């Protein structure tokens with residue numbers, strides 16, 4: 001097991017230590033460790049199949065590791081009950097994936113308001129806050145449209161708005177620009193990192209694109225289920 | 235960068251003095267590397283000799299800084315030809331990184347580590363350029379993007395090479 005990598009300056013908000021996860025005979029993670037501080041944008045890089053998504057899912061409490069620990073603010077996530085864990089995901093975490101994450105039957109505004117509605121925020125208030133986030137992400141014009149009626153780039157910006165609307169401490173993003181062209185990908189990254197920095201949210205960003213990683217503060221490279229750490233911090 | 239042709243293009247909007255040309259060039263294209271005055275006047279005298287520019291009135295007192303230059307019709311044709319011709323793609327076949335990787339494999343040193351160090355360094359520079367891009371104007375964005383795409387290409391090569399180190403070892407050290 002590798003020692004958890006704790007970047008200089010500040011207690012980490014989210015830590016994964018010696019994470020192992022096998023799917024049948026495949027060891028997807030084989031002793032991966034990451035520590036993420038508040039407000040930090042960390043790029044998780046590495047070749048296809050190296051375990052990036054599995055690592056992200058373990059950190060986010062979506063996948064339970066076979067061994068190793070995930071600590072959020074010093075609390076062990078895998079020791080929590082299912083309902084505690086899903087409350088953590090709902091209130092402290094935000095998620096952006098490559099595609100297919102918006103509810104097709106809802107308008108974009110309703111999609112962004114959804115996480116707030118699940119927290120029992122009143123409709124009017126939830127939609128007001130959702131509209132604010134759509135504006136910040138420069139997609140006010142799609143508020144009344146359904147996901148099937150907008151472009152991929154617009155959809156990703158709506159997804160970023162939805163991930164940030166609850167004011168999460170950590171945003172987990174798995175190839176958020178994977179389906180976009182360069183210009184739209186850049187725009188999503190600029191808006192995502194800008195918004196995250198303003199709200200002091202940490203971002204765990206899985207990407208295999210170096211230009212996308214250019215928006216991060218630091219990278220963690222995953223290879224064969226293990227992490228390699230580079231010490232360059234901005 | 236062809237300074238001569240850039241001068242000719244800038245002169246198309248009207249005659250200019252040497253120092254004015256230098257300043258305009260530096261503002262638009264000089265970014266990291268402004269021109270030396272020596273370079274400016276050497277370029278202008280070459281253009282003059284080739285008939286691509288002509289003197290447009292010399293103020294009394296003499297000295298190179300008094301001269302005003304205008305582009306000739308041969309000069310305009312030259313710019314047009316330059317803009318219409320393809321640049322030679324730079325294939326970087328004599329790559330230092332490649333040499334380092336082969337030498338590391340050849341001497342039994344850990345080539346993967348070398349690639350990791352290089353990746354980190356490339357990413358560091360890419361972060362810097364991304365920052366400049368976010369805060370810069372459109373011209374700055376285009377320049378940074380050009381550099382970023384090239385660095386990205388290097389990085390893709392690094393990844394591919396990292397994945398092929400075992401094969402490379404077999405070829406280099408049979």
Ligand SMILES: Nc1ncnc2c1ncn2[C@@H]1O[C@H](COP(=O)(O)OP(=O)(O)OP(=O)(O)O)[C@@H](O)[C@H]1O
Nearest residue numbers: 023026027028047048049050051052053054055208
């Ligand atoms: N649910 C699953 N069932 C079976 N095998 C899985 C599952 N999820 C991941 N794996 C395997 O675990 C390994 C790591 O997968 P993971 O999705 O984490 O890789 P990745 O780095 O995200 O790859 P990519 O860049 O292609 O998305 C792969 O070999 C994959 O086939």
Ligand SMILES: [Mg+2]
Nearest residue numbers: 052053054174
């Ligand atoms: Mg993945």
